[in-house]
Amino acid sequence: MKKSLKVERSDVLRSCGFDSLTAGPSLPHGRDLSFAPADRQAAGPHDGAQFQTFRPSDFQTFRPLTMDARSILHLDLDTFFVSVERVRDSRLNGRPVIIGGSSDRGVVSSCSYEARSFGVSSAMPMKMARAMCPEAVFIRGDMEMYTKYSRMVTDIIADKAPLYEKASVDEHYIDLTGMERFHGCAGWSHELRDTIIRETGLPISIGLSVNKTVSKIAAGEAKPNGEREVAQQQVLPFLDPLSIRKIPMIGQKTYHTLRSMGISTIHTLRVIPAEMLGSLMGQNGMEIWKKANGIDNTPVISYSEQKSISTEHTFDRDTTDTVMLNQMIVSMTEKLAYELRRQEKLASCLTVRIRYSDFDTHTLQQRVPYTAFDHVLISEAQSLFRRLWQRRMLIRLIGVKVSGLVRGVQQLNMFEDTPEMVSLYMTMDRLRGRFGRHAIRRAAGVMTAAERSERELRKASELLAEKSRMEERLRGWRY
């Protein structure tokens, strides 16, 4: 018989400090709860409670730590944008530096530790940062330059690492599993870090542990400019005293939810039964519980295998209609950029493909500074298309692809653009999120009524010309 574990919802809520299904937390905000096993056993039956049923299979993915014999290295550049600015201008060393949108409506992208000591943090409105630290050096930023340094670091890693993943502009994971037998992983990691610092001039911190979550947290704890190794048996003692905020998937909202339940340390979080968190927060709760317990089986995905996003269009009739082809490029690229922003990704490479009516296919690609913005990608796509379409022959298909994707939000580009443009993007995306992708499109990607009738007229006159040519030929046959 299949065994199943039943958890009463009211039991869960009560254990977490809620008096009833509708009541708010009964514990004062910020108090750290302790869930001893005895507390759990003491919970008695509760009438009229809703039941959530878990089967043993729900927990099958929870592999004990001892089964994981991986060695995963996480590398994260320190105050990345600020450090690049410092490499280029050493007068910034030791001073509070804040990088972000130049207007008050912009937000902080990166700030130095000196600025952080004034309470400034990334994603904070620039206006607030200015008020907190008026003596800071404010820099608008240069995404092209940061992309160049980001690639420099990736190239060094690619040259030395067996398998690496580029997770964001300044973060990489390397799977060193199996290397221990030949070299010490820690020694190899130390040498790699040294090489990066020597060749780029950028400070970087590393964490080495049994999986991605723990090594990322370890790198965070090693900052600034440090190294931290957490061996398998050290994972729980290392995680236990840390704030739940250190768990990568805990954002502001989840953090406040958990804090309102009195949970502040990873230890408190991990001793709560998984099914309780699952019952309260669904699949997300289960994931958080696993991470709090140092469990993470996600693989390091090789950078070359990381997904790209692409779209293509085959025309009903092969065409040389420049206006229409250009409009198609605009709307396809717009679609991809929206998808990037929706997935919170940035692209660093753009590819355009055309297929002529004789099936001859040509592709051109171009590296771009990390972006998820239509206007950057569209102008690149248009210029690639112009270079590609040399033969001016009938086109059967066009395609656009973005690749070299990393995690990141469009805020990365904010300092390049006016706040008006950014809020326009956000409004457009909100409309698309609510009413569908086609709810709003840029004019260049949509034909105006005048353009459409002009095109119809052109087609009609082509047909008429063809008809009279045919009649001419038929007349010739008759005589």
Ligand code: DCP
């Ligand atoms: N970034 C951004 N907006 C954010 C977060 C980050 O524009 N909300 C950019 C600027 C950062 C870079 O991405 O320099 C890397 O992000 P990190 O979170 O790694 O932050 P830093 O490298 O600046 O600091 P740390 O030393 O904490 O890693």
Ligand code: MG
């Ligand atoms: Mg960083």
